[in-house]
Amino acid sequence: MKTKLLKFLRKLKYDYTYGLFDLLRRREKHLLQPYTPEHLRDLTISDCISQNSLILVSADYPTEAECAEDLSALEENHAISHMAVENLRSLFEASETACAEKILFTSTYRTLAFQASIYGVNPYAAKPGESEHHSGLVADIKVDGYAQRRFIMSKTGKWMAKHAHEHGFVIRYPLWGEKRTKVDYEPWHLRFVGAPHAEIMYRMKWVLEDYLNALEKDSFFRYGDYILSAQKGSVFSFPREVETVYISENTKGGYILWSKIKKD
Ligand SMILES: [Zn+2]
Helix, strand or coil: CHHHHHHHHHHHHHHHHHHHHHHHCCCCCCCCEECCCCCEEEECHHHCEECCCCCCCCCCCCCCCCCCCCEEEEECCEEEEHHHHHHHHHHHHHHHHHHCCCCEEEECCCCHHHHHHHECCECCCCCCCCCHHHHCCEEEEEECCECHHHHHHCHHHHHHHHHHHHHCEEEEECHHHHHHHCCCCEEEEEEECCCCHHHHHHHHCCCHHHHHHHHCCCCCEEECCEEEEEECCCCEEEECCECCCEEEECCCCCEEEEEEECCC
C-alpha cells in the first residue's frame, strides 16, 4: 500500500505534469480504413525497399543480436540507424527553434555487451537483448537541467510529446501505454518508426504493439494516400495502383508493407 502511494506521488510530481495531459488527449478513431484493391500484383522482398523501422525489441520479443542496420555516427559515442538520421535532424531543428533549448543525447545505439554493463546499475535499463536501444532506432534525450523523468517538465519535453510524430518519431513509452508496453513512462525515449506510422500511432493513441496488432486484422488498410498491409511468407500481394513499396519485418515472423497511391 505504502509503495503504491509513493509511486503515485512520484507520478504526480513528474509524469502527470504533462503525461496526464497527453493521457487525456482525445483518441481519434477509424483513421485506418479497410481497403479493397482493384488489382493486385505479386512482389518479393527484392521488389520492395527494405526499411526495418517497425521491428519490436522488448521483454516479449528479445533479440539475440544487435539488429541495427547501417548505423550513422551522430557525435562521439552516439549513433542511430541511417534511415532515421534525416528525420532526427529535422526533429531537433524544429524543437530547438520552437523551444530555444539545446537537445543533448543521453543514450542511442547500444550493443548487447554495453547493455549488460548497465543492467542493474541504471534503474531504467532493460535486460540485455530486451532493450530497444539494440535496434539503432532510438535516441534518449535531455536538455540542460531536465533529464529522465524531469525531462517532461522542460519546454522541449512537452514539445516532443506533441510534435515528435511529425518527424517520424514516437514517444515509445507514453504514460497511457504503460500496461501495453509493460514499460514505465519514459518521456525522453524517442523511437523512429517513420511515416505514415508515427502519425497514425500518435493520432490513434496506439503504442507500437497496438499498431502491429491492428494491421493484422485485415488484408489492406488505407490511411490518407497510403496503403498498408501485414503479410507473411516470401511472396506478397499488393495493389497495383501504388508507387514504391516499403517493407519492414514485424518481429512476429511477418512483414508490414506500405506505399503511397499513385497520383494521376
Ligand atoms: Zn531509452
